[in-house]
Amino acid sequence: MIILKSLRRFSDLKLKLSPHQLYITQGKGTERPFMGDHWWVKDTGTYYCIVCEQKLFPSHYKFFPDTGRCHFFASEDGATRLSGDNPKDQEVQCSGCGSHLGHFHPEGPAPTHVQYVIESGSLSFKEKPWFTVPPTRRALKQPRREAKALLKKQKEAEREEQRLKAVEENKLIKQKAHEELLKQHEENRKNKEQKKKQDNQGDQKNQNNEEEEANKPKSE
Structure with a gap:
């Protein structure tokens, strides 16, 4: 080997x-x-x-x-x-x-x-090269500018994340309020139907009482 x-x-x-x-x-x-x-x-x-x-x-x-x-x-x-x-x-x-x-x-x-x-x-x-061009002032500041740009980008990303989170929370709140409103409307409708049913039963009872009174023989 x-x-x-x-x-x-x-x-x-x-x-x-x-x-x-x-x-x-x-x-x-x-x-x-x-x-x-x-x-x-x-x-x-x-x-x-x-x-x-x-x-x-x-x-x-x-x-x-x-x-x-x-x-x-x-x-x-x-x-x-x-x-x-x-x-x-x-x-x-x-x-x-x-x-x-x-x-x-x-x-x-x-x-x-x-x-x-x-x-x-x-x-x-x-x-070895005879002469190496020294970095310009702009080149020396480039790392600092890149760091600032990166920090700004990170902050913008955090703000966007917070905005999306707030939008989602508002959406959930509105959805919950809408569901509660629908539930309340449904309860009101049921109450109205129940009241109407009770009113109809009362009218029917009064009508039956009136018919019974009308059918009674008149006293001489």
């Missing part, structure tokens, strides 16, 4: 890197002096691992002895690791992917008095 993963990784690197870069980083190769792409570069920027793109060396850590190679007096914290038993000539590897970068020597310039001799084929360089 480990062999298959290694073969797959090597195949991916063959597609990503040039033969020269593959030879340097995976075969621990050495470039010919003055033939690399970065040894003479004095631009401001940052050097990255060509394999995993981990940040390795800022350009202000670089110095230029007449060797035709990239020399740095320090690296980013935790970006590299050393391998080898000879303290005067150790291999420098990328801590992210383990690729070969170059060699470490304990003699170097101030302030560290050590030097990293790095192969150009193991590095990629990203130049």
Whole structure:
């Protein structure tokens, strides 16, 4: 399984890197002096691992002895690791992917008095822009305006929610009042019908009494 993963990784690197870069980083190769792409570069920027793109060396850590190679007096914290038993000539590897970068020597310039001799084929360089446009006053105030707009939107949403809630409550109150009014009308109608029925019964009773009086024999 480990062999298959290694073969797959090597195949991916063959597609990503040039033969020269593959030879340097995976075969621990050495470039010919003055033939690399970065040894003479004095631009401001940052050097990255060509394999995993981990940040390795800022350009202000670089110095230029007449060797035709990239020399740095320090690296980013935790970006590299050393391998080898000879303290005067150790291999420098990328801590992210383990690729070969170059060699470490304990003699170097101030302030560290050590030097990293790095192969150009193991590095990629990203130049820092010459000038970054400072933000305008409007841009500086933009977060505050956005916060105010968001707060205003939230308050409007709360007011709209309260308005809808009040409308719903008024609707329920009106519906309840309407139901009570209908109930009262129904009770009044029933009372009227009952009263009318009682009146009809009273009229019928009076009419029967009158007929009985009329049918009684008259006394001589």
